[in-house]
Amino acid sequence: MKLRQIKEFIIEKLIFLSGILSILFVVLIFTFLLKEGFLFFKEISIKTFITGKYWYPISDPEQFGILPLILGSLIVTLGAIIVSVPLSIACAFYISEVAQGRIKDILKAGIEMLAAIPSVVLGFIGMTTLVPFLKNVFNLPTGLTALSGSIMLGLMAMPTIITISEDAINAVPKSYKEGALALGATRWQAMYRVIIHAALPGIIAASMLGIGRVIGETMAVMMITGNAAVIPTTFLQPVRTLTATIAAEMGETVHGSMHYYSLFAIGIILFVITFIINVTADMFLHRNKK
Amino acid sequence: MDNAAFSITQMRVSYARKEVIKGVSVSIMPNTVTALIGPSGCGKSTFIRSLNRINDLIPSFRISGDIIYRQKDIYDKETDVVELRRRIGMVFQKPNPFPKSIYENIAYGLRIHGLNIKDTIDETVESSLKKAALWDEVKDNLKQNALTLSGGQQQRLCIARTLATQPEVILFDEPCSALDPISTAKIEELIHHLKQSYTIIIVTHNMQQAARVSEYAGFFLLGELIEFGKTQELFTAPKDKRTEDYITGRFG
Ligand SMILES: Nc1ncnc2c1ncn2[C@@H]1O[C@H](COP(=O)(O)OP(=O)(O)OP(=O)(O)O)[C@@H](O)[C@H]1O
Ligand SMILES: [Mg+2]
Numbered sequence: 001m002k003l004r005q006i007k008e009f010i011i012e013k014l015i016f017l018s019g020i021l022s023i024l025f026v027v028l029i030f031t032f033l034l035k036e037g038f039l040f041f042k043e044i045s046i047k048t049f050i051t052g053k054y055w056y057p058i059s060d061p062e063q064f065g066i067l068p069l070i071l072g073s074l075i076v077t078l079g080a081i082i083v084s085v086p087l088s089i090a091c092a093f094y095i096s097e098v099a100q101g102r103i104k105d106i107l108k109a110g111i112e113m114l115a116a117i118p119s120v121v122l123g124f125i126g127m128t129t130l131v132p133f134l135k136n137v138f139n140l141p142t143g144l145t146a147l148s149g150s151i152m153l154g155l156m157a158m159p160t161i162i163t164i165s166e167d168a169i170n171a172v173p174k175s176y177k178e179g180a181l182a183l184g185a186t187r188w189q190a191m192y193r194v195i196i197h198a199a200l201p202g203i204i205a206a207s208m209l210g211i212g213r214v215i216g217e218t219m220a221v222m223m224i225t226g227n228a229a230v231i232p233t234t235f236l237q238p239v240r241t242l243t244a245t246i247a248a249e250m251g252e253t254v255h256g257s258m259h260y261y262s263l264f265a266i267g268i269i270l271f272v273i274t275f276i277i278n279v280t281a282d283m284f285l286h287r288n289k290k
Numbered sequence: 291m292d293n294a295a296f297s298i299t300q301m302r303v304s305y306a307r308k309e310v311i312k313g314v315s316v317s318i319m320p321n322t323v324t325a326l327i328g329p330s331g332c333g334k335s336t337f338i339r340s341l342n343r344i345n346d347l348i349p350s351f352r353i354s355g356d357i358i359y360r361q362k363d364i365y366d367k368e369t370d371v372v373e374l375r376r377r378i379g380m381v382f383q384k385p386n387p388f389p390k391s392i393y394e395n396i397a398y399g400l401r402i403h404g405l406n407i408k409d410t411i412d413e414t415v416e417s418s419l420k421k422a423a424l425w426d427e428v429k430d431n432l433k434q435n436a437l438t439l440s441g442g443q444q445q446r447l448c449i450a451r452t453l454a455t456q457p458e459v460i461l462f463d464e465p466c467s468a469l470d471p472i473s474t475a476k477i478e479e480l481i482h483h484l485k486q487s488y489t490i491i492i493v494t495h496n497m498q499q500a501a502r503v504s505e506y507a508g509f510f511l512l513g514e515l516i517e518f519g520k521t522q523e524l525f526t527a528p529k530d531k532r533t534e535d536y537i538t539g540r541f542g
Contacts, residue, residue: 100349175386179448182344183399183455184376193398198389 030271037268040064040261049265055229055240057249057259064262066269068231072146072239075232076221079150080157080214085207087154088161092203095162096169097191115159123220126152131224138236144226147235152220157210164209168202169195201284208281212274218243242270295320295459295489296341301355303336305348310336312513313355318506323481323490325500325521328510329536334493335383337510338461341491342378343371359459376403379457383464385444387436387451392419392428395436395447399455414454421483422450423476442473449480460484462492466499478503497537501525509533 041049044064052065095107126148135143172195180190196203218241226238227248246263253260294317303311310333318324326334339345340353343364357364364374387395396415405411415432419425424446428434436447445465452460462481466474481490481503494500500507501521508518509530517524517533528534 173386175382175384176388178344178347178382179386179388179451180398180402181347182342182375182380182382183402183451184372185398185402186372189402193402194388 033264033267033271036261036264040258040265043258044262049262050269053231055245057253057262062258064258064265066242066245066266068229069240069242069245069266070269071231072225072229073215073241073243075146075235075239076149076153076225076241077211077215079146079235080153081207081211083150083154084157084161084210084214088158088207088210089165089203091158092162092165092169092206093191093196096166097187097195111159111162114155115163119156119217119219120223122152122156123223126220126224134236140236142226142238144224144238145236146225146232146239149221149225149239149241150235152224153214153217156217156220157214160213161206161210164206165199165203168199168206171202172198201287205281205284208277208284212277212281215277216243216270216274218247222247242266246270293320294318295359297356297358299356299358301337301340301353301357303333303340303345303351303353305352306350310513311340311353314513314515316508316515316518318489318491320489321485321487322506323485323492323504324506324508325504326491326493326508326510327495327497327500327536330495332510333513334510335463338380338463338491338493341459341461342375342380343369344375344380346371376455377457378459378461379452379455380461380463381445381448381452381465383467385441385448385468387439387444387447389435389437391433392436392439392447393432396451396454399451403455418450418454419447421453421480422446423480424450440473442469442476445469445473445477446480449477453484457488459489459491462490462494464493464495467495474499497525509536511536 049064049066050070051067052063053067054063054065055068056063091107091111095104099107130148130151131143133143134140134145134148176194176198177190180194181187185193221241222244225241225244227240227244228238229240229245230237232239246266249259250263253263296316296318298317299315301311301314302309314337326337328334336345340357341359341364345351345353353365359374359378362369388398390398393415396418397411400411400414405414416425416429419428424443427443428439428447436444439447445468449460449465466477469477478499481492484490485505492500492503504521506519507521507524509516509524509528509532511532517528517530519529524533525537528537
């Protein structure tokens with residue numbers, strides 16, 4: 001009796017502690033990020049930082065404009081959305097509504113495998129296959145472009161989008177589908193007008209979570225987008241993203257320099273963007289639950 | 291019978307290995323109400339769900355026999371299942387309106403059949419809701435989400451939705467089992483009106499209901515149609531001992 005109570009007590013406290021710890025870590029990381037970034041914003045206003053067109057952190061005079069980087073991230077992400085979202089939704093529908101038996105199992109396993117491939121490996125594969133392919137097809141000076149990044153990142157986002165969309169579609173009561181078919185709807189009409197409609201909040205949340213992953217992704221984009229910090233005008237030119245900038249330059253900066261702090265400032269911007277996306281996705285997911 | 295709506299001979303249905311309809315033969319007359327009664331699990335739902343081929347959704351479903359609707363075998367390879375389901379409407383046991391507005395629930399059936407003229411849709415929405423005795427309750431809130439309606443209202447909306455697509459037959463699978471007596475009375479009255487223009491088959495556990503609404507009645511037991519005939523005869527002078535036992539409540 002006593003012993004059980006003690007055990008309960010310890011377990012309860014341990015769980016509490018781990019909960020608190022994870023929150024603590026987040027707070028610590030965030031404070032650190034803010035502190036380092038803040039030093040930067042004392043010198044340069046957020047506005048010039050975000051709207052500056054030139055990223056020359058080590059030339060003289062140095063210029064810290066991250067507009068090309070933001071647009072680089074944006075164009076790669078936009079491309080990834082175009083590549084992954086429609087395909088993933090179609091795939092989720094195929095798996096939950098059409099595929100049966102073996103094919104379904106194989107597909108699901110395949111998608112899990114895709115999720116398990118480390119992004120470096122995907123970057124590497126992209127570099128040796130996709131990049132030369134795009135170079136030849138579009139007759140470009142280099143295949144290291146926003147498009148290559150978009151395609152690889154789209155692939156990376158697909159497992160998340162597919163799995164969560166599939167859950168959302170499966171959660172749609174079977175009676176909706178029966179109701180639609182009983183009215184003489186074709187399978188496609190039932191899917192398109194009733195099932196998608198009912199699963200939409202979940203599908204949107206799935207897309208946002210998938211894309212959230214894409215925005216934070218670093219390795220693959222660094223390897224295959226060419227890393228040129230210029231304002232992108234097409235998908236077929238090299239771009240540099242926010243994440244790649246941090247990853248590529250952090251090793252080379254002098255600790256405590258403006259350049260060093262500017263990378264943390266980029267981190268803050270990235271944090272804010274991802275945070276907004278996750279919160280929005282969460283809102284959709286919860287609206288779905290209700 | 292040549293003028294029958296459905297002529298069914300030796301219908302057999304199984305799910306995986308399990309046979310649940312064991313050779314049912316029956317003819318259903320047009321513009322009549324036919325009630326099907328029988329204990330739980332005897333295959334009533336399976337039977338009527340085979341008539342609009344909605345059971346095709348169940349992978350393990352297998353059917354054999356001749357199921358003829360208006361001189362055509364509905365399980366023929368040539369059958370246009372989508373068209374068949376439009377002609378043979380169905381109202382389910384649990385009300386299943388779509389998670390859309392009241393208006394859209396009815397408009398859906400029209401749109402999928404290619405009708406996009408707003409005035410016609412408006413008119414059909416109104417007339418279907420009137421036929422389903424729901425218009426007065428919802429006419430000011432057509433934009434309201436259908437899921438906020440009461441169970442009885444939802445079921446009448448499902449009936450309205452079915453009426454809007456102008457089927458020839460309406461299959462009801464225990465449409466009142468989730469409803470209170472007042473909603474039930476409304477739906478029974480509705481069925482009474484509908485039989486002038488539709489062929490109606492209704493599954494029900496409620497014997498009084500079967501007696502009230504139907505002209506023909508069938509008694510199912512363990513996948514067999516034990517007895518079929520005029521409702522009045524079946525209830526007052528059943529020919530089979532098992533029917534008699536069931537309707538007098540001697541076994542359940
Ligand atoms: N999808 C299915 N897969 C396997 N067996 C099924 C399926 N649907 C029904 N059955 C079985 O078929 C038999 C007949 O079921 P059915 O639903 O037709 O009965 P019912 O007469 O409508 O019963 P109730 O009055 O309870 O609705 C039951 O034994 C049931 O277990
Ligand atoms: Mg049933």
